[in-house]
Amino acid sequence: MDFFETRLEIIEAVAWLVTVTAGVAAGVLFARRSHDRLTGTLAAASAIVSEGLSHAEQEDAFASMSAGLARLFDADSVALALPTADGRLACVGSFGYSKPEEMFLRPGEGISGRAFVTGEPIVAPDVSKAEHYKPAGPGIKSALAVPMRYQGRVIGAFNVESRTRRYDESDLDVLVPIVDQIAAVVEGTRLRREAQERAAAELKARQELQAVSAVVLAGVASVHDLxxxxxxxITEIADRLxxxxxxxxxxxxxxxxxxxxxxxxxxxxxxxxxxxxxxxxxxxxxxxxxxxxxxxxxxxxxxxxxxxxxxxxxxxxxxxxxxxxxxxxxxxxxxxxxxxxxxxxxxxxxxxxxxxxxxxxxALERTALEGMRELDKLKDDFVATVSHELRTPLTSINGYAQTMLVRADDLTEADRRSFLEATVRQCNRLSTIVESLLLVSQLESGEIRRRREFARLEDLVANAAEASGAEDRLVCHDESGVGLVTDPFRLHHILRNLFENAAKYSPAGSPVLVRVCPRADGACVEVHDGGSGIPKGAEEIVFDRFRRLGEPGTSGVPGTGLGLYIVRRFARDLGGDVTIARSTEPGYGGALFALHVRNLDLEPA
Known part of the structure; x- marks a missing residue:
């Protein structure tokens, strides 16, 4: 009996051992098959990630990975969510959603937002019983949400949803490693993009600095050639930028x-x-x-x-x-x-x-310096000219006076009269010079007020001709009898200086033509002389103060360089002007001075 019992126990023990051995063998086989299946799934998922990385654009890469993982997990929708600047989660890669660009979650909202906040994956075998699930599409039965981790930091969330498959904890064995790979890809993409942005910003800053430097360097040269x-x-900036x-x-x-x-x-x-x-x-x-x-x-x-x-x-x-x-x-x-x-x-x-x-x-400084140099030269020339002009009549007056004193007994009455007349002429010449100087001084200080009086041009021409000493040489054509409201003082000096100038620069004894022409707004007085005319290019500068053509003190024609300056200043004071041209009048091949004078009666008082 004892033997039987012992034998029976042995048989039972052997049977138990066989059963355990079979169970272990079956477990090992199942584990091997599960491992093989897990390994194959992971390999397939890695291939999906690798395929996604082959796309140049980040959005295309994320979309490709989402579509591949959707096939692997029998999912109807997949979403990869990353945080935005305002703290929300935005869908940056998806599959199965109609408007992913409009999908946003607050941290903690939905199972994706929850996984992002807690850092723990969430399995919802039945979404109807999941506490934090937020429906994003009809008919979804099961879902998974996995936080995306990179070096211990949660950088986003990954979500898969299915209408047919029921997910469980075992799916995380595949999804979590794959999401870790995707997280590494996302972070690498971000770092690469930041590096590119920094490089682009540095390049742009360098280009901007070069552009500004080009302006500064060009500014140094601009003083000479703007x-x-x-x-x-412009060329440097456009090229740099x-x-x-x-x-x-x-x-x-x-x-x-x-x-x-x-x-x-x-x-x-x-x-x-x-x-x-x-x-x-x-x-x-x-x-x-x-x-x-x-x-x-x-x-x-x-x-x-x-x-x-x-x-x-x-x-x-x-x-x-x-x-x-x-x-x-x-x-x-x-x-x-x-x-x-x-x-x-x-x-x-x-x-x-x-x-x-x-x-x-x-440029203004250069112009001012040139003007000052020119003015200094003109003043020097003026001093030389005036000195010459004053010395000449003074020498004549002194000579006549000395002769009359020393040889008083030898001179006849006719000689004394001739000497006195010459002395008077030289005194008049001095008076004219001094009068011009005073007139210019009054012009510059604004002391000469404008008067408005009616006058006949015929009378003004006759008076100015007599004052100029050239009345015997003037040939006047004025049959119009023009009269106008003007400033007789200014117009007298204009005409007098024009007549003196024409007489001085015409051959001795040659006539000077004066023609008066009526105009709707006043009159025009033309003065034609028989001289050599004004050199081309000098038509304006002859009106400058102190300006005389030729070297000062060497010209055979007397003058101070103030006459034509007075003419233009007074002409413009009267609302008119004076211009110069070459005379085309037969017998008068010199200069033509045309004075345009306005009727002041046509202007408001």
Whole structure:
């Protein structure tokens, strides 16, 4: 019995051992098959991730990975969510959603938001019983949400949902490693993008610095050649910044806007003058406010001069409160200029304004210095001329006086009379010189007031001819009997100086023609002489104060260089002017001085 029992126990033990061994063997086989299946699934998932990385664009890569994982997990929808600047979670890669760009979650909202906040994966075998599930589509039965981790940080969340498959904890064995791979990809993409953005920002900053440096360097040279400096600035800036076309447009003396330097524009477009308020350029110049135009076809101010233009930005050039013009940039591509580009253009415009204003002030300084040198020379010439002009009559007067004193007993009555007449002539010459000097002094100080009186030109001409001492040489043609309201004092000195000038520069004894012509607003007095005329190019400078043609003190023609200056000043005081031309009158081949005098009765008092 004992043997039987022992034998029976042994048999039972063996049976138990066989059962355990079979169970272990079955478990090992199942584990091996599960491992093989897990390994195959992971390999397939890795292949999906690798395929997604083959896409150049991040959005395409995320979409490809989402679609592949949806097939692997029998999912109807997949979403990869990353945090935005405002703290929400945005869908950056998806499959199965109609409008993923409109999908946003607050942290903690839905199972994806919950997984993002807690850092723990969430399995919802039955979404109807899941506490935090937020429906995103109809018919979903089961879902998984896994936090995306990178080096211990949660950087996003990954979500899969299915209408047919019921997910369980075992699915996390595949999904969690795959999401970790995706997280590494996302972070790598972010770091690469930040590195590219930093490199682009550094390149742009370097280009901007080079552009500003080009303006500064060009400004150094602008003192000597502003036009070349402006062209150099525009070309250098456009090349450095990669802008297709640029133009610097400045106000002209006539109030219009002209292109002074340009790059990338057809030449015909640079010859167009803009009125203030005309086009984007004119509007910016008139208002003093810059414009950034993403699409010129939508801007009512845009003038279609260059047909290829699609976008434009334009800023004013200022010197204090004064607008000098504008700096303009255009592109054949729409919406190509950013707000940063616009601000850079304004900075460049400020620098260019300094260059332009500096060059303008330098030009004014050069002009002023040249004017001062010229004035000093004219004063020196004037002193030499006046000294000569005063010394000549004084010498004559002294000579006649000495002769009359020393040889009083030897002189006849006729001799004494001749000497006295010569002395009177020289005194009159001195008086004329002194009178001219005083007259100019009064002109400069504004002491001569304008009078309004009616006078006949015939009488004014006769009086001026007598005062000039040339009445015997004048041939007057005045049959009109013109009379007008004028300032007799000013008109007398105008005519007197014109007659004296014509008589001095005509051959001795030759006639001087004076013709009076009526005009609707007054009259014109022409004075024709028989001299050599005024050299070409000197028609205006002869009216300058102290100006005489030829070296001072060496000309055979007496004068101080003030007569024609007085003529023009008084003529313009009377609302008229005096011009010079070559006379075409037969017998008078010299200069023609034409005095245009207005009837002051036609002006308000």
């Amino acid at each position: 036009k070349a400096s402006l062209h150099s600035m 990669g802008w297709e076309s640029m133009a610097l447009i400045l106000y002209g003396d006539d109030g219009l806007l002209y292109t002074r330097a340009y790059f990338g524009y057809p030449e015909y477009s640079t010859r167009i003058a803009f009125k203030p308020g005309e086009g984007v350029v004119g509007a910016v110049a008139q208002s003093g406010k810059g414009r950034l135009v993403p699409d010129v076809s939508l801007d009512p101010d845009y003038l279609d001069i260059v047909g290829a233009t699609r976008s434009e930005m334009c800023v004013p050039l200022r010197a204090g409160e004064r607008v000098l013009g504008v700096l303009n940039a255009e592109s054949p591509r729409p919406d190509v200029f950013s707000r940063e580009d616009f601000e850079l253009l304004a900075t460049l415009a400020d620098q260019m304004s300094i260059v332009i204003e500096r060059a303008r002030l330098a």
